[in-house]
Amino acid sequence: MAAEEGKVDPMKQFTIEPLFGSDWQLADGINIAFTNSALWMAVTAVLVTLFVAGGMRRQLVPGRWQMAVETMTGFIDDLLEANIGKAGRKYVPYIFTLFMFILFGNLLGLVPVGLIPGVHAFTFTSHFTVTGVLAIMSFSIVLIVGFVKHGFHFFSLFVPKDTPFLMAVFIAPIELVSFMVRPFSLALRLFVAMMAGHVLLKVLASFVIAGGGAGPALGALVGVPSFILMVAISALEILVAGIQAYVFALLTSLYINDAENLH
Amino acid sequence: MPQIAQIADTLSGQVFWLLVFFGLTFAFVGLGMVPKIMGTVDLRDQQIAGDLAAAQAARDAADSEEEAWRKRENANRASSQAVIAEAKANAAAASAAKLAEAQGRLDTQLAEAEAGIAAARSSALAEIEGVAADAARDIVARVAGAEVELAAAQAAVKEVMAHG
Numbered sequence A: 001m002a003a004e005e006g007k008v009d010p011m012k013q014f015t016i017e018p019l020f021g022s023d024w025q026l027a028d029g030i031n032i033a034f035t036n037s038a039l040w041m042a043v044t045a046v047l048v049t050l051f052v053a054g055g056m057r058r059q060l061v062p063g064r065w066q067m068a069v070e071t072m073t074g075f076i077d078d079l080l081e082a083n084i085g086k087a088g089r090k091y092v093p094y095i096f097t098l099f100m101f102i103l104f105g106n107l108l109g110l111v112p113v114g115l116i117p118g119v120h121a122f123t124f125t126s127h128f129t130v131t132g133v134l135a136i137m138s139f140s141i142v143l144i145v146g147f148v149k150h151g152f153h154f155f156s157l158f159v160p161k162d163t164p165f166l167m168a169v170f171i172a173p174i175e176l177v178s179f180m181v182r183p184f185s186l187a188l189r190l191f192v193a194m195m196a197g198h199v200l201l202k203v204l205a206s207f208v209i210a211g212g213g214a215g216p217a218l219g220a221l222v223g224v225p226s227f228i229l230m231v232a233i234s235a236l237e238i239l240v241a242g243i244q245a246y247v248f249a250l251l252t253s254l255y256i257n258d259a260e261n262l263h
Numbered sequence B: 001m002p003q004i005a006q007i008a009d010t011l012s013g014q015v016f017w018l019l020v021f022f023g024l025t026f027a028f029v030g031l032g033m034v035p036k037i038m039g040t041v042d043l044r045d046q047q048i049a050g051d052l053a054a055a056q057a058a059r060d061a062a063d064s065e066e067e068a069w070r071k072r073e074n075a076n077r078a079s080s081q082a083v084i085a086e087a088k089a090n091a092a093a094a095s096a097a098k099l100a101e102a103q104g105r106l107d108t109q110l111a112e113a114e115a116g117i118a119a120a121r122s123s124a125l126a127e128i129e130g131v132a133a134d135a136a137r138d139i140v141a142r143v144a145g146a147e148v149e150l151a152a153a154q155a156a157v158k159e160v161m162a163h164g
Helices: A034-054 A066-083 A088-108 A128-158 A165-213 A218-263 B008-141 B152-163
Strands: A023-026
Touching: A034 A066, A034 A088, A034 B008, A066 A088, A066 A218, A066 B008, A088 A128, A088 A218, A088 B008, A128 A165, A128 A218, A128 B008, A165 A218, A165 B152
Parallel strands: none
Antiparallel strands: none
């Protein structure tokens, strides 16, 4: 009986559900229904805006909030300066938005709003449709900057410096493939990391519920260790949320560096 | 896996709303706020650098000021030492002169006093001679009943006194 109640589908949390009717049509056949995913994107956008707006007081001696926001912009600024150089400054708005959007999206998915009845947390970064769009945006910037700045010379990116011609014949296709794989690796890394963590938490949660439902002995044997593990993995997931946002921003800046400086 | 199972239904919506909200965030936060925040940071960095430079300049100025003050102070000290030495010499000379003057005054006083004493002694001696002569005449008159001339008595006294 208890096991029946404790049945947890670890994949259900990724289900997209329309919130206000399911047939908003942008054009014929293009459905843009406002879903729970869109809602959490909206929440993320609002929170990022509020967070940064709180740092807009522009005081000479910053308060705590202003300090926090300036630390974030300084962090991205330093990242771009280290990877691209002085030319990296013009990418700060994009990389900063990307980093904050992913970071807040990741962290919001970990907030236990499920404690409020009827509210379900949703991590939009655990959908490759979302991470894919973000990756394609970053990759498009790389392509546009590369071709605008270097023209067809941008293709020399595929031939490492001082490569003998015979080697270049073989290396260039490999470099091309590794270049083309970038948006996929970028998108999949974030999507997989976020999904895996959430699935793991849900699986452990089902252990806690099933163990607790199966009596005190099994509850102590299975439920309690699973719960302790959940607490630890939740902490790990907060770390992963930050790391994955950082990795996304870092790799994007590295790819932009290729376009900006070639070799 | 809902990500794959629902992709046909949700792809357009996911892409659309992500572009909307990411685009809004990029426009308001990335393009609107971030440059201002970085401008504030740059402004602050410049101000700090300026303040540090001003502090360094003030410190250098204070150092050179102190150096000049030290030189002036040394010169002042030397000149005041000279003034003190001169005053010492003057005072020594003045006291020597005063001592010499006092010595001279004392010497004359001593000489005067000695002269006074000598005069007093000689007058006293003369008086004693007179008294002795009178006494000798009286003694002669009483003992011998003879009247001796004053001049003779005086001569006799003088002779006795001269022999001691």
